[in-house]
Amino acid sequence: MHILNRYIAVTWLRLFGLCLVSFVAVYLVIDMMERIPRFLRDGATLGDMAAYFIYKLPEMLGQTAAFSTLMATLLTLGLLSRNSEIIAMRSCGISLPRISLPMLALGLAVSLLMLVNAELIVPKSSQRMGSIERIKIKKKAANAVFKLNNIWFRSDSLILQAQAFDPRLQVLKGVTLWTLDETLTPVSRIDAERAEFRDGRWTLQQVDAKDFSAGSGFTSSKLPSMEVALNLKVDDLKVLDKNADSLSYRKLHEYAENLQRGGYQAFRYRTMMHAKLSAPFAALVMVILGIPFAMRNSRSGGVALGIGASVAIGFAYFVVNAVLLSYGRSGALPALVAAWGANGIFALGGIWLAMTVKR
Numbered sequence: 001m002h003i004l005n006r007y008i009a010v011t012w013l014r015l016f017g018l019c020l021v022s023f024v025a026v027y028l029v030i031d032m033m034e035r036i037p038r039f040l041r042d043g044a045t046l047g048d049m050a051a052y053f054i055y056k057l058p059e060m061l062g063q064t065a066a067f068s069t070l071m072a073t074l075l076t077l078g079l080l081s082r083n084s085e086i087i088a089m090r091s092c093g094i095s096l097p098r099i100s101l102p103m104l105a106l107g108l109a110v111s112l113l114m115l116v117n118a119e120l121i122v123p124k125s126s127q128r129m130g131s132i133e134r135i136k137i138k139k140k141a142a143n144a145v146f147k148l149n150n151i152w153f154r155s156d157s158l159i160l161q162a163q164a165f166d167p168r169l170q171v172l173k174g175v176t177l178w179t180l181d182e183t184l185t186p187v188s189r190i191d192a193e194r195a196e197f198r199d200g201r202w203t204l205q206q207v208d209a210k211d212f213s214a215g216s217g218f219t220s221s222k223l224p225s226m227e228v229a230l231n232l233k234v235d236d237l238k239v240l241d242k243n244a245d246s247l248s249y250r251k252l253h254e255y256a257e258n259l260q261r262g263g264y265q266a267f268r269y270r271t272m273m274h275a276k277l278s279a280p281f282a283a284l285v286m287v288i289l290g291i292p293f294a295m296r297n298s299r300s301g302g303v304a305l306g307i308g309a310s311v312a313i314g315f316a317y318f319v320v321n322a323v324l325l326s327y328g329r330s331g332a333l334p335a336l337v338a339a340w341g342a343n344g345i346f347a348l349g350g351i352w353l354a355m356t357v358k359r
Contacts, residue, residue, distance in 0.1 A: 004089070009102040011079065016072035016106070023064035028053060044137040052137065055129040058121045059246065065114050066282035066317075069107050071310040073290035076103065081294070096354065100291045107287030114280035119248050126246035155231040157181070162195070170197040170234050175204060177228060187213050190226070202230045249276040267335065271328035274339030282317070285347045289313060292353035317346055 032053065039049050080086045089099055151162040151172070163174030172195040179188040193206035207223040247255075252273035256266035293309060321342035328338020 004094070005102045008076070008080075008099065009106060012072055012076045012103050012106055015075045015079075016068055016110070019068040019071045019075075020061070020064060023068055024057070024060050027060050027064060028057075031056070039137050042138050048132055048136045052129055052132045055125045055132065058117055058125045062114055062117055062122060062280070065110055065280075066286050067310065067314045069110055069283040070286035070290050070314060073103055073107070073287050074294045074309055077291065077294035086295070096291075096295060103287050103291060104284070107284040110283045111281045114283060115277070118276055118280055119250075122246055123248045123251070153230075153232050157187075158228070158230060160230065160232065171195065172202075177204070177230075187211075190228075192226075195228075197234050201227055202232065203227050247272075249273055252276065265331060267331040268329040270335035271325055271338050274328075274335050275325060278339045278343050281343055282321075285343045285350070286313070286317070289346050289350035289353070292350055292356075295354075313346075317342055320345060 035052075036049060039052075077086065086099070090096075151160075151165065153160045157180050159178045159180065160172075161176045161178075162172040165172050173193070175190075175192040175195045177190040177192070178186055179190075181187050189210045189212070190204065191208045191210075192204035194204075196203050196205060204226045205224070207226045209221050209223065209226070211219045211221075252269050256269040256273055290309075290313070293313070324333065324338045324341040327333040328335050333341070
């Protein structure tokens with residue numbers, strides 16, 4: 001049995017490596033065709049462009065691993081069936097679960113590796129990749145402003161709105177701060193040129209304060225600076241929607257918790273948070289689904305069937321997963337269900353197919 005396990009595992013690994021390298025290469029070529037002309041217009045050097053794409057490789061690996069495991073599984077069983085090796089194994093009394101065990105173990109190993117990649121490697125590589133594009137390629141200053149149109153934050157009776165945040169200087173720009181009473185009626189409004197974070201506190205600069213508590217009209221005053229008690233962390237402001245996919249589970253969890261404490265719903269970030277854990281395990285799900293599918297069609301298509309089935313199953317998984325995640329981000333589905341729903345549906349489908357395979 002040890003020899004059989006090793007034979008199946010080596011075959012699967014060889015095909016998995018071939019598929020993974022092929023998909024990453026296609027992904028890389030398409031991305032290069034899109035970005036290189038733009039980088040050249042910005043005056044990027046060859047070294048900067050090479051570094052950018054090298055740092056993007058971990059993200060590419062994470063996005064192509066699941067499809068690679070599916071195709072490797074279907075191709076492995078297709079080749080074994082074409083050579084009548086599956087028939088020989090089963091005629092010797094080796095069951096389908098026993099034949100599948102090496103591929104399932106390898107699928108689980110790939111999922112765990114992709115989880116480590118998503119949590120530890122992708123966040124750092126994405127940060128470095130963004131730094132290369134922003135500073136070295138686009139020639140922006142290190143303190144370039146990250147524009148976040150309409151930043152909103154609520155803390156107890158305070159509501160803050162700002163136009164932009166500079167992460168290096170830790171400064172909010174174009175700040176408006178409302179104070180509300182228990183009936184949500186505005187009590188005061190403060191407009192400030194900027195808000196600076198110093199020694200754990202926010203200080204408004206160039207303040208124009210309006211007080212509406214007098215009952216009719218308002219009183220206005222101008223101050224050079226003013227401290228405000230605002231439960232807003234600088235790290236939270238560094239979260240940009242366009243970069244949230246590359247954040248770790250821990251960072252997304254912290255941000256979602258902070259939003260909820262501020263009085264806002266965090267459906268989007270909770271869904272993305274759970275998807276950080278569910279996405280790597282799509283590789284294992286693809287193996288679970290691919291094994292019985294290949295066994296049911298073991299003599300009818302070989303390699304061609306394996307490639308065609310991989311495309312069809314992969315597309316179906318992508319569509320179902322995208323739909324469920326969109327429902328989760330909008331709050332129509334619980335975040336946990338939306339993130340793990342596609343994995344559950346396709347894993348159950350694989351188990352059902354396995355139960356219908358003739359023994």
